[in-house]
Amino acid sequence: MKRQYERTSRRIDSGQIDPPLRAAITAHAEANQLGDVLGDAVACCETRSVRLSKPGLLARMTGSGDPDTEHRSVALYTPGYLIIAITGVNRGTHVRSARLDGVSAGTSALVAQFGQVDGEESGVSVTGLWSGETRDAATSFYLGLGGDADGKAFLTGLRAAITTAKTK
Numbered sequence: 001m002k003r004q005y006e007r008t009s010r011r012i013d014s015g016q017i018d019p020p021l022r023a024a025i026t027a028h029a030e031a032n033q034l035g036d037v038l039g040d041a042v043a044c045c046e047t048r049s050v051r052l053s054k055p056g057l058l059a060r061m062t063g064s065g066d067p068d069t070e071h072r073s074v075a076l077y078t079p080g081y082l083i084i085a086i087t088g089v090n091r092g093t094h095v096r097s098a099r100l101d102g103v104s105a106g107t108s109a110l111v112a113q114f115g116q117v118d119g120e121e122s123g124v125s126v127t128g129l130w131s132g133e134t135r136d137a138a139t140s141f142y143l144g145l146g147g148d149a150d151g152k153a154f155l156t157g158l159r160a161a162i163t164t165a166k167t168k
Contacts, residue, residue, distance in 0.1 A: 007122060007144050009047040009151030014038040017046070017074055021093065025074070025085050028095035032131045037076065037083050037097075042161060044076035045154035049144050067091050075143055075154065077161050082126065084143055096130045096141065100165035103128030105158060122147035124155055 015038075017025070022038065029037045050070045068088030075084045082100055087093040105124045123144040130139060145151035 003052060005049045005051055005144060007047055007049045007146040007151070009045050009146035009148055009154065011150045011154065012044050012046050012074075014041040014044050014076060017044070021072075021074060021085055021087055024087075024093045024095050025076075025083060028083070028085075028097065028131070032097060034081055034083070034097060035078075037078050037081060040078040041076045042078060043154055043157045044074065045145065045150060047073045047075070047145055047151065049073065073144065075145075075158075077158055079161070080165065082128075082158065082162075084126075084141065098126070098128035098130050100162050101168070102138075103162060105155075105162055122151060124158070 014022075017038075025038060029035065048070065049072070051066055051068070054065075056065070067090035071086060071088035071091060073084060073086045075082070077083070077100065080100055081097050082103060083095065083097045085093065085095040104127050106127070123142060125140050125142050127138050127140040129137075130141065145155055
């Protein structure tokens with residue numbers, strides 16, 4: 001299957017997040033009693049995703065395809081939480097979070113469709129109990145990351161943070 005997105009990631013400090021996105025993350029953290037996630041961030045990564053082709057006919061008819069030709073995501077983790085914020089012109093801004101000790105970061109069929117470049121993984125399917133969703137069952141969310149050094153470093157750090165959180 002052909003690659004759906006071109007992604008580039010860069011490591012940033014939480015202070016470098018655009019002010020409207022910072023405000024959305026702060027509001028989400030307050031609403032879900034997560035504490036000062038921006039101040040407690042261990043690592044933060046911003047990814048720019050550019051869709052390489054338009055969604056298929058069925059996705060366009062049902063409205064299930066990506067509404068934006070380009071979107072931006074910011075992922076950060078603290079010692080206890082993973083927070084992901086995504087923003088695009090048509091999709092708006094959405095923030096979700098999950099406890100690190102309750103998530104798994106593996107691979108899925110989504111990697112092949114959305115993230116794999118020449119057989120190399122450049123994102124991760126994160127499964128957990130996400131804020132703002134049904135808390136009765138874990139669901140998966142694909143976090144797209146660039147195949148560049150910053151995207152790979154963030155993913156490596158995230159996996160280590162999940163392991164640390166689960167062993168405490």
